[in-house]
Amino acid sequence: MKRTKKSFFVRLMAVLMTMVLVLSGCTQAEKKTDEIEKIKFEMFAWGEAPDEEIVEEALNAITREKIGVEVDIEFYNLNVYSEQIGLKIAGDEEMDLVAIIGDTLELANDGILMPIDDLLDKYGQDIKKVCGDLLYYCTMDGKNYGVPFMGNKKYVTTLNCRKDIIDELNIDPASMMTIDGMEAAFEKVHAAYPEMTIIAPDSEGVIYGYYGIDRENVSHIDFLGGTYYLTIMNDDPTVVDFYETESYKKELKMVQDWYEKGYVMKDSATTDEVGSLSYYDGNLFSYINWQNVYGDPVEPVVHLGLSAITYPTYSIPIADDVVSSADTLGVGISSNSKHAEACMKWLNLLFTDQEMCTTLGFGAKDHHWQLREDGLAEYCEGIEPGNSGWETGFNWSIGNVGACYVFTSVSDDPDYNKKQIAANDTATRSIAYGFCFNYEPVETQMAACDSVVEKYALALESGSVDVDTLLPEFIAELKAAGIDEVVQEAQRQLDEFLAQKK
Amino acid sequence: MKHKQTSLSKSRHYSILYLMMVPGLLYLLINNYLPMVGIFIAFKKLDYSAGIFKSPWVGLRNFKFLFATSDIWIIIRNTVVYNIVFIILETVLGIWVAIMLADLANQHLARLAQVTIILPELLSLVICSYIVFAFLSQENGIMNNTILPALGLRPIGWYNEKGPWPVILTIVYLWLNIGSQAIIYLASIVGINKELYETADLDGASRFQKVIYITVPCIKPTIVTLLLLSVGSMFYSSFGLFYLIPHNSGMLFDVTATLDTYVYNALMHKNNVGMASAAGLFQSVVGFILVLTANKITSRLDPDNALF
Numbered sequence: 092m093k094r095t096k097k098s099f100f101v102r103l104m105a106v107l108m109t110m111v112l113v114l115s116g117c118t119q120a121e122k123k124t125d126e127i128e129k130i131k132f133e134m135f136a137w138g139e140a141p142d143e144e145i146v147e148e149a150l151n152a153i154t155r156e157k158i159g160v161e162v163d164i165e166f167y168n169l170n171v172y173s174e175q176i177g178l179k180i181a182g183d184e185e186m187d188l189v190a191i192i193g194d195t196l197e198l199a200n201d202g203i204l205m206p207i208d209d210l211l212d213k214y215g216q217d218i219k220k221v222c223g224d225l226l227y228y229c230t231m232d233g234k235n236y237g238v239p240f241m242g243n244k245k246y247v248t249t250l251n252c253r254k255d256i257i258d259e260l261n262i263d264p265a266s267m268m269t270i271d272g273m274e275a276a277f278e279k280v281h282a283a284y285p286e287m288t289i290i291a292p293d294s295e296g297v298i299y300g301y302y303g304i305d306r307e308n309v310s311h312i313d314f315l316g317g318t319y320y321l322t323i324m325n326d327d328p329t330v331v332d333f334y335e336t337e338s339y340k341k342e343l344k345m346v347q348d349w350y351e352k353g354y355v356m357k358d359s360a361t362t363d364e365v366g367s368l369s370y371y372d373g374n375l376f377s378y379i380n381w382q383n384v385y386g387d388p389v390e391p392v393v394h395l396g397l398s399a400i401t402y403p404t405y406s407i408p409i410a411d412d413v414v415s416s417a418d419t420l421g422v423g424i425s426s427n428s429k430h431a432e433a434c435m436k437w438l439n440l441l442f443t444d445q446e447m448c449t450t451l452g453f454g455a456k457d458h459h460w461q462l463r464e465d466g467l468a469e470y471c472e473g474i475e476p477g478n479s480g481w482e483t484g485f486n487w488s489i490g491n492v493g494a495c496y497v498f499t500s501v502s503d504d505p506d507y508n509k510k511q512i513a514a515n516d517t518a519t520r521s522i523a524y525g526f527c528f529n530y531e532p533v534e535t536q537m538a539a540c541d542s543v544v545e546k547y548a549l550a551l552e553s554g555s556v557d558v559d560t561l562l563p564e565f566i567a568e569l570k571a572a573g574i575d576e577v578v579q580e581a582q583r584q585l586d587e588f589l590a591q592k593k
Numbered sequence: 594m595k596h597k598q599t600s601l602s603k604s605r606h607y608s609i610l611y612l613m614m615v616p617g618l619l620y621l622l623i624n625n626y627l628p629m630v631g632i633f634i635a636f637k638k639l640d641y642s643a644g645i646f647k648s649p650w651v652g653l654r655n656f657k658f659l660f661a662t663s664d665i666w667i668i669i670r671n672t673v674v675y676n677i678v679f680i681i682l683e684t685v686l687g688i689w690v691a692i693m694l695a696d697l698a699n700q701h702l703a704r705l706a707q708v709t710i711i712l713p714e715l716l717s718l719v720i721c722s723y724i725v726f727a728f729l730s731q732e733n734g735i736m737n738n739t740i741l742p743a744l745g746l747r748p749i750g751w752y753n754e755k756g757p758w759p760v761i762l763t764i765v766y767l768w769l770n771i772g773s774q775a776i777i778y779l780a781s782i783v784g785i786n787k788e789l790y791e792t793a794d795l796d797g798a799s800r801f802q803k804v805i806y807i808t809v810p811c812i813k814p815t816i817v818t819l820l821l822l823s824v825g826s827m828f829y830s831s832f833g834l835f836y837l838i839p840h841n842s843g844m845l846f847d848v849t850a851t852l853d854t855y856v857y858n859a860l861m862h863k864n865n866v867g868m869a870s871a872a873g874l875f876q877s878v879v880g881f882i883l884v885l886t887a888n889k890i891t892s893r894l895d896p897d898n899a900l901f
Contacts, residue, residue, distance in 0.1 A: 180641060181866075202640040357731035358752075426641060531638070535654065538868060539661035545858045546843035555731075556753050556844060572661055 128433040129161045130187040133179070135172035138482025142454060146481050149455035153447045158440055160433045162188075186425035188434050191229075191237055204423040205431065206234035214435040217443045221491050225414075225515065228421055231527040232584075233591055237423035238438055242492035243511040245518040248410040251370075252377035254403040256280060264405045270345070273409070277354055280376050289354035289376045291369060292553065309338055311413040313521040315528055320540065320574065321581045326522050328589055330582040332574050334548075335566055343551050343558045350554030359553045373402070382406070413519045422490070441490040448494040454481035460498070466505050468496035526588045533580045536573030543568045635870035655871035664850065672830050672851040675759075679766050680823045684816060686767060687774030692804055694775060695782045707779075711772035718833030725765060725838055752842040759848055765838055766831075777819065781812040817895060824887035828852065828880040852876055 140146070143166055151161045167175050172192065179186060180203055189204065211219060211226075219226055221241055228239035250267060257264055260279050266272035277289050308324075315321045315330070322333040333339055349355050369375040424434045441447055446456055449468060453460050459479050460468050470479065493512045497505055504510075530537055547565040550556045604611075635655055637648045659665055690710065697703040713721070728735050729751035737748035751757070785808065793803050809816075830851035839849045841858070850858075856872040 183641070183644070202643065534865065534868075535657040535661055538658040538865065542664070542855060542858050545841075546846045548843070550753060550842065550844045555750055571663070 127155060127159055127161050128430050129163060130428075130430045130433050130437060131163045131165060131185075132188040132190075133165050133167070133176060133186055134188075134190045135167050135169045135192060136483035137169050139168070140166045140481050140483070142459070142480035145455050145458055146450060149450050149458070150447060153444060153450070154437060154440060157444075158433075158436045160430075160437045162437060183427070185427050185429065187428040187430050188438070189423050189425050191421045191423050202426055204236045205426040205428070206236055207238070207424055207431075207435065208235050210424070210431060210435040211235070211238075214432060215439050217439050218491075221442050221493065225524070227525040229423075229527040230525045230588060231529045233587075235525075236527065237421040240420040240422075240490065240492070241442070241512060242508075244414045244515050246381055246413060247408045248379065248381050249406040250377055250379050250409050251404050251406050254405050256284070256376060257405060259283075264407055267407050268409055270409075274345075277349070277376075278352075281352065281354060284376070285353075286374075287376055288356050288369065288374060290349065291356055291375050291378050292359045310411045311519055311521065312338075313413075313523050315523055315526060315581065315585070320544065320569070321528065321578065323521075323523055323585070328522060328585060330578050330585055332569065332578055334544075334562075334569060340558065340562060343554075343562060346552060346554035347556075347558050348554075355554050357555070359555075370402070379409070411519055413521055414515055414524060438490070441494075443491070443494055445494050445496060448490055448492075449496045451490065452483055452492075452495055453498070454479055460496075462496065463499070466496070467499050467503065469499045522589065523585060525592075526585060528581055528584060530577075530580075533573070533577045536577050539572035540569055540574050540577060543572050631870065632874055634867055635874045637867055639866045651867070655865075655867045656875065658868055659872060659875060664846075664855070667847060668850050668852055668855050671848065672828060675762065675830065675851070676823070676827045678763060679770075680820065680827075682763065682767060683770055683774050683823075684820065686771055688778050688809070688812070688816070690771060690775040691778035691782055692808060694779050707772075707776065710775060713769050714772050716769075718831075718837050721765065721769065722833075722837040722840065725761070726840065729761075752840060753844045755845055755848045758839065758845050762834065762838065762849065766834060769834075774819070778812060778815060781815045782808060785811045814897075817891065821887060821891060824883065826880065827883045827887075828876055830854075832857070 143164060147162060147164055150164075154160045154162065169192070172190075176186075176189065180201075191204075207215075215238070218238055222239060225239055225241070225244065227235050229236040250273065252267075257276070260276075260283055262276045262279060263272075267276050280287070281289055310325055312333075313323050314333075315323065320332050320334055321330055322336075323330055324336070324338075346355065350357075370378060422438065424431050428434060441451065449460070450456060453468070453470075454474075456462070458471065459474050459481055460470050462468055474480070493508050495508065497507045501507065543565070546568070547561060551558060551561055551565065634645065636650055636652060637645075638651045638654070639645065640648045643649075694703055694706060697706065716724075726734070729737075731737060731748070731750060731752070734751070736751065741748055749757070789807050789811075790803055793807060798806070830853050832853045835849050835851045836854045836857065839845045841854070842849075852872070853876075856869065856876075
C-alpha cells in the first residue's frame with residue numbers, strides 16, 4: 092500500500108490507453124551535419140516492444156537526414172519504469188532524454204533533470220509554438236524542467252459503473268452526477284445485489300479521498316504537481332493542507348457511511364489487491380478514477396476503455412474537468428547528458444514531423460502501419476492493435492499528439508486530434524499549472540508528514556475507522572510534524588510563481 | 594617420528610585453510626566494509642547533477658527527520674521491547690520444546706515433530722502474512738466469521754485495533770522461530786552424558802529436578818551464545834514481521850512501527866539517499882553500543898562466554 096505519486100498516474104494510464112490523435116504540422120528541415128550524434132531515450136509504455144530495433148531504425152532514417160541525430164530507445168514497461176530509472180540514477184548512469192510520468196517533482200528537485208529554457212530558445216522554437224502557454228509545465232524557482240506532452244490535457248473525475256445494472260434497475264445515469272443521486276443509486280444496487288461490492292478503492296486503497304469531490308464548494312482542486320497535502324482549491328491562490336479542509340472531512344464521513352452500509356470492501360485498507368480489478372470478475376459495481384476526457388464531459392458516456400472489455404461501462408463525471416498542475420506527463424533532459432542540444436533538436440522535430448511522431452507511437456511506417464490516400468493511417472495487414480510488436484499502449488505520451496496521423500480505427504475525421512488539443516483552451520485551467528514545488532527547504536518536515544499520512548490516511552479513507560476521533564488526531568500529528576511550515580513554504584513559492592507568470 | 598615445527602612450516606601447513614578463508618573475507622570486505630565509505634552521504638544533501646563528492650554538506654540536517662515527531666521514542670521502545678520479549682520467550686520455549694523432543698521415546702514421532710516445528714521457518718514472510726490474513730480478514734477471516742461468533746463475541750476490526758497486536762506478533766514470531774532454536778538446544782541436550790540422568794533416577798530425582806539440575810546447567814554455554822547473538826541485533830527488527838504481517842496498517846503503527854519500517858515509510862516517497870543513510874547510521878551506532886553493553890555484562894557474569 093504505498094502511496095507514491097507514480098501509481099497515482101499509473102491509475103490514469105489504464106484508462107488513457109484508448110486515445111489517439113492527429114493533426115499535421117509543418118516539418119522543418121535543419122541542416123545536415125556530417126557527424127551523427129547518438130542519444131538515448133528512456134521511455135515508458137504500457138506494453139511490450141519486441142520490434143524495438145525496427146522502430147529505432149525507422150526513426151533514425153528520418154532524423155539522421157534532417158538533424159543528424161540517432162536515437163537509442165530504452166523501452167520499459169510502465170510497471171517497472173520508475174524503478175529502472177531509479178536504478179540508473181543511483182548508478183549515476185548517463186541518460187539523455189527521460190520520459191516523465193508524475194515524478195517530475197522529485198526528478199527536478201534532486202537535480203536529475205536540467206533546466207531547459209536556453210535550449211528551448213535555441214533549438215525548440217517549434218515546441219514553443221505548439222505548446223503555447225502550456226509550455227511551462229514544470230517550473231521550479233523560475234526555471235522550466237520539462238517539455239509537456241501535448242494532447243488533450245483535460246482531466247475529470249468519473250464514477251465508472253456497470254451499464255447493464257444501471258439499465259436493469261432503471262437508474263438515470265445523469266442523476267448520479269450528484270452525491271445524493273449517487274448514493275440513491277448505490278442503495279438500489281445494494282438492495283438488488285447484496286453480495287456485490289458497490290464501490291472499490293484504486294491501486295492505493297483510495298476510494299474517494301484524493302478525488303476531491305465536494306462539488307458544491309469545490310469545482311476543481313489542484314494537488315500542486317502531485318503532493319498530497321498541498322492543494323489549492325478553485326482559483327484561490329491560497330495553499331491549504333488538504334487534510335484540514337472541510338471537504339476532506341465530508342468525504343471521509345461519506346465513505347464511513349458507505350462502509351457501515353456494506354458498500355465497501357471491508358479489507359480495503361489492508362489488502363494489496365487492487366479493488367477495482369474485481370470489476371473484471373463482475374463482483375464490483377463501480378470505481379472512481381481520474382481520467383482524460385474527450386469532448387464535453389458533462390454527460391455520462393459509455394466508456395470504451397479497458398474496463399469496457401468485460402462490461403459496458405458508464406463513465407459519469409462527478410467533478411469539473413480541469414487542466415491542473417498535476418498533469419506531469421512529459422519529457423526532460425538528464426542533467427548528466429552530454430548531448431543536450433541533440434536531445435532538444437530531436438524533440439523539436441518530434442513535435443512537428445508527422446511520420447516521426449506516428450512512428451514513435453505506433454511503430455514503423457509500412458511495417459506496422461500504412462498511410463491511406465485520404466491522409467488517415469491504418470494498421471498493416473496482419474498487425475493487430477494490442478499485439479503489434481511495438482505496443483506503446485499510448486502513442487500520445489511523448490511529444491505532440493497533434494502531429495500524429497489519425498488512425499482509421501479511432502476516427503474518420505482527419506481533424507480529430509486538432510480538436511482534442513483545442514479542447515485544452517476551453518477547459519478550466521488551474522492557476523497553478525506548471526508550478527513545481529521545490530521542497531528542499533522543508534524536506535525534514537515533509538518526511539515527517541509523510542510518515543504521519545502513512546499512519547492515518549489509508550484507514551480513514553477506507554471508511555473503517557471513526558472519523559470524529561481519528562481525524563483531529565491526524566491533523567494534530569501533522570501539525571506536530573511541521574505541516575504549517577511546509578504550507579508556508581509552498582505558499583511563498585507559489586506566490587513567486589504567480590507573480591512571475593504575470 | 595616427532596619434529597618441531599617452525600613458524601614458517603606451520604603457516605605453510607595452514608596455508609590451505611587461509612586460502613579457504615579468502616572468499617569469506619572478500620565477502621565481508623565487499624559487502625560489509627566497502628559500503629561504510631558511503632557513511633559520509635548521511636551528512637550531505639545529494640545533488641545528482643553535482644555528484645556524490647561535490648554535493649553540499651548539511652551537517653546533521655538529515656538526522657532531524659528521525660526526531661521530527663515524538664514517534665521516535667515509541668519506535669525505539671517498540672524495537673527494543675519486542676526484541677527483549679522475543680529473546681526471553683524464544684529461549685525459554687525453545688529449551689522447553691527441545692527437552693520434550695529429547696524425551697520422546699518414539700524416534701519416528703520425534704523426527705516428525707522436529708520437521709513440523711521447523712517448517713514455518715522455511716516459509717516466506719509474504720506467505721505468512723497471508724496465513725495471518727486468512728485468520729484476521731474482516732471480510733472472510735476465520736476469527737471474525739467462525740471463532741468469535743462461536744464464542745459469542747463481536748467481530749473485531751483486527752487491522753484497526755492496536756490492542757491484540759503485541760500478542761499476535763509475538764505468536765507469529767515464535768511460530769516462525771521456535772523450531773530452529775529448539776533444534777540447536779536439542780543438539781546440545783543429546784550430547785549430555787546419559788549416566789547423569791541414570792544417577793539422578795537412582796537418587797529419586799523428579800523429572801523437573803533433572804531438568805533444572807542437569808539439563809539446563811549442561812546447555813548453559815549454548816544458551817549464552819545464542820542470547821549474545823540475539824542481543825547484538827536488538828536494535829534491528831525483522832522488517833517482514835513488522836511490515837508484512839500487519840499489512841503496514843497505519844492504525845497499528847503505535848505498536849508495530851520499528852526503526853526499519855519507520856524509515857521505509859518515511860523515505861519511500863522521496864528516494865532521499867541522505868536521510869536513508871542517516872537513519873542507517875543511527876541504527877548502526879545504537880546497535881553497536883548495545884552489543885558492547887551486552888558483551889560487557891556477559892563478561893562480568895561469565896567471562897568464558899563473552900565474545901571479546
